[in-house]
Amino acid sequence: MNKFRENPVQRTLFYIILSIIIVYLLFPFYWAVNSSLKSESQLSMTPATFIPKDPATNNVSIYWKNYKGVFANGSFVRGLFNSLIVATSTTVLALTAGSFAAFALGKLRFKGKKPSLYIILAMTMFPQVTVLSGLYAIINLLNLGALFSMILTYMLFTLPFTTWVLTSFFRELPIEIMQSAQVDGATPFQTFRMILLPLTAPALVTTGLLSFIAAWNEYLFALTFTSIDPSARTVPVAIQYFSGEFARQEPFGEIMAAAVVVTIPIVILVLIFQKRIVAGLTAGAVKG
Amino acid sequence: MKKGLTVLLVVGLLFTISLNIFAQDDIELTIAGGAVGEELQLTQKAAEIFEEKHPGVSVEVLSTPDLANDRLGLYLQFLEAESPNVDVYQVDVIWPGDLAQHFLDLYEYGAEEVADEHFQAIVENNTVDGKLVAMPWFTDAGLLYYRQDLLDKYDLELPETWEELERAAKTIQTGERAAGNQDFWGFVWQGNAYEGLTCDALEWIHSNGGGTIVNSDKEITIYNEKAVAAVEMAGNWVGHISPPGVTGMAEEDARKVWEAGNAAFMRNWPYAYSLGNQEGKVIAGKYDVAPLPAGDSGNGSATLGGWNLAASKYSDNPKWAAKLALFMAGEEVQKLRATEGSFNPTIKDLYEDEDVLKANPFFGKLYDVFTNAVARPSTQTAPQYNQTSELFFQAVHNVLTGEEDADSALAYLELDLQDLLDYPIAD
């Protein structure tokens, strides 16, 4: 699969496909960057320009004020921090509880496995809007802080996800690994911790990243649970609270600037973890 | 990983406790209002004045999302939970009817004395079953923006009827296109299928003598000749003097076309006035505002917008909540907001106030527009206004996109409204 570079035609073809993919994935984002560097009157220019230009002279003219505005906005900077706390805690919690459950569901024999799987999946099958008012009642009852409320309620969509994905990965691992570990005198839990977890690193990193981003992007729950406590607002909410000088005026350039800024931490995060995505099963490990 | 979990639990717990510690003062009031930069600051300023006047009372300003729908969603969560967390709510002019049951009757808290100072139309709009559920705070109404320089260039008068507008728009559009601006259009407005279209369409219909969809006697009036003609007229604008894309435009989209210098006329709210005059804008200093053109009724109509203040029934201190609402909507604060933030007051006298007029020279012209503004039928259709409006703007939108003709769209609408509201059809 991986050794395709036998001839130059294939090689060229490969790089053409690669470039198309990159353009497809990045162009809309480029357009956001482009828009974030335009002032209001540059944004309303017809036709739209691929690089920010001055409406009068048509020379390139880059407008940085949107970025200044974003960083001068205290609630946005605090929002970044809140989002980081919420998304990290959510991911850790979902991965911990999820991998425990997935180990049981994927590798252990017990009664009620099928119902357990379906019940866990069922938790996430309602649209968020539908369960919102019920959740809000629970949150009020438990009287948790806004940050903790978000972390807990985000389990509703991250936990079933991590559980299911990890279960499918554990199931794929050859049973021989566990057996040989047991022969060596390891308890099932030790096997899980010392052998299975490292082997499923790609799955853990993948589900972790996806859950992290899902929590990072969540808006509706965050809006509702932080409504009374503005200091706990996460980034998506903070961006929705961006406003112009006047009601109805939408500071579109600033919103785009914020979107760009917010995407960067995620890209860094992926760069840190990306090696792990593909460094899972090695041939030796499978043979045990 | 277990350690992480414990830390998390502890952090959560601490957070909860810290929240509870702060919850003690003599009287603490919260007002939920706009998130917009200046709007928020002015509300905070007014809150401080209130605190100075009443020692022992502290007022917190809670910013809420600028999108009306998100804000409503949030309020409903509070109200459903009968939450005492918010004492005073900033409510859209179309909400009092729907939400009346959650608010105090301000007449019982001394609003009687001041109600007459405010615009009659808004007070009526906010009165549900004889109870004043919200104090008018600031108002809004549809205006006609026009390019004085282009009227001069083509030697045209400011249009006073829709027909004149159509002719003037066409003349300018043809001229500007010939001069090389292919993106130029005569008239832009809000034609997207949303609440904004309800506002625009109500203006066409009402100014043409076609009523207000549902009248104040709770009769459905929408299916009449005048209304059909008005909607038909707007349908003909699309692709003619207005871009085909107008069927996808909201306030901000129209403003962008306008500010790029690509439109001769625009229907919009007062907010666009100061924005267009900012430094670097192509149209700065070239335009002015006027009342919207008239139809067969002989008068132009502007849809009433704006925000009001309501005191929550679930407040721990209802008396203070009402007092705060009345203070905020009072002359002192409204004047502050008008001079420092261009918020259109709802108190009539302020339109003759020197300081206010000095800060906003165009306010004087708006007085007549505001006093005659037409309210959307939100109070008489409560609690079904949102659905009424949805049916209405979808019917109109279908005409604008050419999917239906005006006559059958309004005929269907009449039946739909009858089913939804169970009101009789007016003769």
Added chain:
Amino acid sequence: MSRNNSSDLAKEEQRLAYKLLIPAFLILIIIAIYPLGQVFYSSFTDREFASSKETSFIGLQNYDKLLSLTIKKLPAEIDEETGQKIINPDTGKVEYENPIRVLPRKPYLYRPLQEFNLFGNRYVIGSADTDFIKSLYNTLVFTIVSVLLETILGLGIALVVNSEFKGRGMMRAVMLVPWAVITVVSARMWEWMFEPSRIGLFNMLFEKIGLTEGNTAFLSMSEYQLPSLIAVDVWKTTPFMALLILAGLQLIPNELYEAAEVDGANKVKQFFNITLPLLKPSLAVALIFRTLDALRVFDVFQVMLAQKRYSMASYNYFQLISGRNMGMASAIGVIIFILIFVFALLYIKVLGVETE
């Protein structure tokens, strides 16, 4: 090993399994039981949201109203003088009665959904809640098309990224950019590109290459609405699929390919004989969660189409927030729930995922 011993082991294994499941179930019980129960319960009532009105139990009435359909024959219009069918002089076709006069008005007002011809007669399908039936249709089309495209594209991207080339670490990060853009903002970003004049990217491009005059209201013309939204969703969520598939690819041992290479199987054969079958379990899980999200799609519809065209979830939102019909909204929630369950079962059966 003796029989006794192994059953002891089995018991121990079972106990461990239950212990491991405790955290997940505990969390879910705390946050999910009440809200979910409440949704099921209120779907059988006429409860109003944020209202002091008495709530009463109305059985299946909400479901009945949402799902009621009827088919009626449309009579041709008859000219009173001649007794002949009226033929439209412009189109040359027979004129039929306006559906609204034919469709029943009790117990609900039926509105026309679709007209069709069969055996020379004209019929109309009426629905008591056309917005809902349409939202169901929109959601299904949206789900099927976007999930299909995302799977194909995701698979392609995963295979490319899985190859060895310079800068593939960077590529893995690039791959995730669309998924990383905050959903609410990405919808606004695309809305901006779809702007109905040449300040929008697409109108500018299409005008430049001479396709249109640059004034297309993509989000207002019904024929462009779903394709536009699908384009947004495919861009946004293909990375989700690609990443999950990429992780699944890691589970396939390289030896299998090496062996196939020795047997002389070409790349295409290897893909269909090794990659695809071994990818099935991870693909199934990815599909389940992708479909589940697509069926509940809310943000893109809410931001870009709002009340012009609904998805089931955005109609649900409208019913709850603007209409305050909590009972009705809950019923919609339950219908979405059931649909998702059906899809999940389908994937599990078709792709042969073990659940035991």
